[in-house]
Each structure stands twice: as C-alpha cells, then as structure tokens.
Amino acid sequence: MNRRASRVCHASGMSARLWIIGLLPVCAAAEGHGPAFGLATPTLGRGQWSSDTLVMALGTDAGTSLMTREWVGYGLTEDLQATLSFPLSSTIDRQMHPPRTRFGAMMGAFGDVEASLLWRFQRVAPDVGARLESTLMVGGSIPTELRRRGVRVGPGVNVAAVTGYASRTVYGWVGAGWQRYAERDGDRLGDLPYVSAVFGWRPPLFQHDYPRPDWRVFAESIAEFPRADRRGGITRPDDGGTRILLGPSLLGLYGQWGVEAGVLFPVRQEMRGTQPEERFRAKAVFTWWF
Amino acid sequence: MKNKPVHFHPRFPLLIVLMLLFGAAGSPAALLEVEQVIWGMDCAPCAYGMQRGLEKLPGVEKVTVSLNRGNATLMLARGNKLSLSAIRRVVNEGGFTSKEATVLVEGTLHAGGGHLRLRTEGADYALTPPAADPVAWNKLRQTETGAKLTIRGRLPADSANEITVEDVAP
Numbered sequence: 001m002n003r004r005a006s007r008v009c010h011a012s013g014m015s016a017r018l019w020i021i022g023l024l025p026v027c028a029a030a031e032g033h034g035p036a037f038g039l040a041t042p043t044l045g046r047g048q049w050s051s052d053t054l055v056m057a058l059g060t061d062a063g064t065s066l067m068t069r070e071w072v073g074y075g076l077t078e079d080l081q082a083t084l085s086f087p088l089s090s091t092i093d094r095q096m097h098p099p100r101t102r103f104g105a106m107m108g109a110f111g112d113v114e115a116s117l118l119w120r121f122q123r124v125a126p127d128v129g130a131r132l133e134s135t136l137m138v139g140g141s142i143p144t145e146l147r148r149r150g151v152r153v154g155p156g157v158n159v160a161a162v163t164g165y166a167s168r169t170v171y172g173w174v175g176a177g178w179q180r181y182a183e184r185d186g187d188r189l190g191d192l193p194y195v196s197a198v199f200g201w202r203p204p205l206f207q208h209d210y211p212r213p214d215w216r217v218f219a220e221s222i223a224e225f226p227r228a229d230r231r232g233g234i235t236r237p238d239d240g241g242t243r244i245l246l247g248p249s250l251l252g253l254y255g256q257w258g259v260e261a262g263v264l265f266p267v268r269q270e271m272r273g274t275q276p277e278e279r280f281r282a283k284a285v286f287t288w289w290f
Numbered sequence: 291m292k293n294k295p296v297h298f299h300p301r302f303p304l305l306i307v308l309m310l311l312f313g314a315a316g317s318p319a320a321l322l323e324v325e326q327v328i329w330g331m332d333c334a335p336c337a338y339g340m341q342r343g344l345e346k347l348p349g350v351e352k353v354t355v356s357l358n359r360g361n362a363t364l365m366l367a368r369g370n371k372l373s374l375s376a377i378r379r380v381v382n383e384g385g386f387t388s389k390e391a392t393v394l395v396e397g398t399l400h401a402g403g404g405h406l407r408l409r410t411e412g413a414d415y416a417l418t419p420p421a422a423d424p425v426a427w428n429k430l431r432q433t434e435t436g437a438k439l440t441i442r443g444r445l446p447a448d449s450a451n452e453i454t455v456e457d458v459a460p
Contacts, residue, residue, distance in 0.1 A: 033333035045384035078385035125330030125387035128360030166332045209358040210337040253334035289335045
C-alpha cells in the first residue's frame with residue numbers, strides 16, 4: 001500500500017468511527033435561520049439541541065472534492081451555545097494543494113474537529129419576529145490528520161464576531177473571523193482571516209405562518225485571506241492570497257427539520273504561486289432539532 | 291398474627307359523596323387560557339422550540355405558536371397551578387422577549403393592599419381598571435368578596451401579577 005492509499009484508508013476508518021458517533025442520540029435543534037456559508041447569530045434556546053449534517057463539494061482546476069461533516073449544537077443558556085463539529089469523510093486530501101478554507105464560517109476547517117462557544121452578547125427584539133443581535137465565537141480545533149497540504153498540522157484556534165438582523169421578511173449579517181494554527185515540528189499552517197456578509201429575504205409567497213413550511217433565500221459572500229504556510233521553519237513564498245466568493249442559498253424549514261443548499265462562485269482570486277484556482281463551492285445541509 | 295378487621299362507619303359512603311361534591315365545587319382556581327406576545331421569534335425552529343418548551347409545563351393541554359402574529363396561545367387544564375411567570379421564563383430561556391399577555395383566569399375575589407385581588411391556586415393577582423370602558427370594572431366592584439369569578443384581562447410585560455380587567459363572568 002503506498003503512502004497516499006494508506007492515508008485514505010486511515011481517513012476512512014476514522015470516518016466510520018465518527019459516523020457511529022454521529023448516529024448516537026446526541027440530540028439536536030440547529031442554526032435555525034442562518035445562511036449556508038457565512039457567519040450568523042445562533043438561535044438555540046436554553047437546553048435545546050441541534051444537529052446539522054453537511055455535504056460540500058469544492059471544485060478547483062485540480063479536480064472536485066466531496067466532504068461531509070457533522071455539527072452539533074447545544075444551548076447552555078439562551079445566550080451561550082456550545083458546538084462541536086467534526087469531519088465524517090473527505091476526498092480533499094487527494095488534492096496536492098487544496099484551498100485553505102473552513103467548511104463554512106460556523107464550522108471547522110476540513111480535517112479539524114472543532115469545539116466552539118458562541119456568546120450572544122447583545123440582543124434586542126424591536127418588534128414581532130425581529131431581533132438585532134451580536135455574537136462572539138471562540139473555538140479550538142484538533143486535526144484528524146498529521147499533514148495538510150504537505151505541512152504538519154497542529155491544533156488551532158478560531159475567533160469570530162458577527163452582528164445581524166433577523167425578521168420575518170429580511171435578514172442580514174456581517175462578520176469576521178481569524179483562524180490560527182499552532183506550530184508542529186517547525187511547520188505551521190498559515191493564518192486564515194475571513195469576512196462574511198449575508199443578505200436574506202423571505203418573499204411574500206413564502207410568508208406562511210408556523211407550522212407551515214418556511215422558506216427564505218440568501219445572497220452570501222465570503223472573503224478569505226489565507227496567509228502562507230511555513231514548512232521546516234521557512235515560510236513558503238508562493239502561498240497565500242485573497243479569494244472572494246459570492247452566491248445564493250435557499251433555506252427551507254418545517255417544524256423540527258431544515259434543509260439548505262447553496263453555491264458560491266469566486267468573483268476575485270489573487271492566489272500566489274501555482275495554487276489551483278477555485279471554481280465553486282456547493283453545500284447541502286440537513287438539520288434536525290430535538 | 292391475625293390482622294384486625296377494618297370496620298367502616300355506616301355513613302362512610304355518604305361522607306365520600308359529600309367530599310366529592312364539595313371538592314368539585316371548591317376545585318382550585320387557575321389560569322385557563324394565556325395568549326403571550328413574544329418578540330424576536332423569527333424562524334420555524336424557534337417556534338418549534340417554543341411550542342415544545344411550553345408543552346412541557348405542567349397543566350398545559352394545548353399550545354399554538356404564531357410566528358406572523360408573534361404569540362403563543364396556551365389552553366390550560368382546570369386546577370393547574372401554572373403561573374404566568376413560569377410561561378414567561380420559558381419564553382425568555384428560548385432567547386426571546388416576552389411582552390404583554392392576555393389571560394382568562396378563574397379565581398376568588400378578595401380585597402387586600404388597597405386593591406381588589408383575584409386569588410388562584412398558583413398566584414394572587416392585583417386587579418386594576420381599564421383606561422376606557424369601565425363596564426367590566428363596575429360589574430366587578432358590585433361583586434362581593436369571596437365570590438368565584440372568571441376574568442379576562444391583560445398583563446403588561448413587566449408584571450406577572452397585575453391584571454387590567456377587560457371582562458368578568460361569575
């Protein structure tokens with residue numbers, strides 16, 4: 001078995017174990033009103049759970065990768081939420097130089113198990129169905145693989161802040177975050193600063209009352225500014241850059257179930273060196289509240 | 291050892307019937323219906339969580355939640371001991387803001403602290419007159435204390451024990 005095959009088999013075994021963990025009755029009640037890719041404020045009340053199962057395709061010049069991930073959230077209080085997300089399976093490690101990104105702004109990066117605390121430090125309800133709120137997100141991650149992009153990968157931290165407005169007709173969030181990895185044996189993945197903006201709308205056709213299905217559409221944009229990786233104590237000169245993506249997503253909610261799908265396309269890419277150009281990101285999310 | 295036989299008084303069955311009759315007549319007074327206005331609830335999962343949380347409260351028979359009107363309506367079992375504070379606690383723990391509530395409450399009229407009051411199994415409400423349309427209030431003032439009444443009224447967001455009376459039925 002060659003080295004790559006060995007790594008894939010290792011990943012598959014890990015995924016199988018994580019699938020089993022994912023099937024345990026760890027309960028769920030999800031992000032609720034939010035976008036597929038961008039940062040949003042959480043919605044879980046005290047004692048509520050949510051589970052999101054995600055499938056994401058990432059297309060680049062070098063090929064298309066498919067990844068799945070599980071995200072579990074729990075409302076410690078109405079303003080403090082704990083989350084855990086972990087990879088289920090991924091083919092992205094088959095790419096020589098996969099893009100640096102998170103699975104979604106609220107998720108960990110590919111290959112990371114990430115635990116986060118989300119603190120809604122500001123909340124105002126100005127009217128029926130409306131709220132203006134801000135959240136701070138702090139997370140820690142551990143990698144499930146030894147190397148990523150040929151670099152030994154260490155634990156990481158992610159800090160993000162988001163503020164936004166949600167109502168029965170329009171939604172909007174803007175947020176920014178910074179992910180940083182620890183050094184491991186002279187190697188270190190470059191930092192990943194990112195910014196996201198989301199605008200949502202619930203057309204009159206979809207403005208039914210609960211418990212009828214609730215649909216909304218979003219326009220989402222993410223800008224990522226990955227910094228260069230360091231290998232053997234030396235920073236790669238042809239790494240890092242800027243990438244801005246934009247695209248639509250659709251969220252459907254019915255009782256304790258939610259489905260969401262979205263796609264992002266790059267509108268600007270300035271990546272250094274010979275890094276493959278990204279073509280698209282597509283994502284589908286299945287959510288369960290209980 | 292032989293058990294001592296139990297002898298009932300010949301009038302015991304009659305006592306049981308009387309206890310049941312008086313017990314029913316004096317059944318605990320309580321909130322019967324509550325319409326709680328909720329602000330900040332924007333999504334179906336929010337409504338689902340709210341409905342589920344309220345349904346778990348003791349004495350709740352049925353809950354309907356409206357996102358578009360921004361309220362939850364609770365139908366409560368007779369004899370429940372549920373308070374409006376407990377309902378509002380569930381709303382607030384859901385991450386939302388509880389505003390005014392309209393209640394249908396059954397209780398015993400009494401006077402205390404310079405107010406007409408309505409005592410239920412779970413709470414003691416101060417009754418206040420409405421700003422307009424004093425018909426219900428006049429009817430209430432003509433009622434003797436100790437009478438059992440059903441009152442429809444409103445409670446502001448910042449008070450769970452002061453009812454502005456809108457209607458009264460004996």
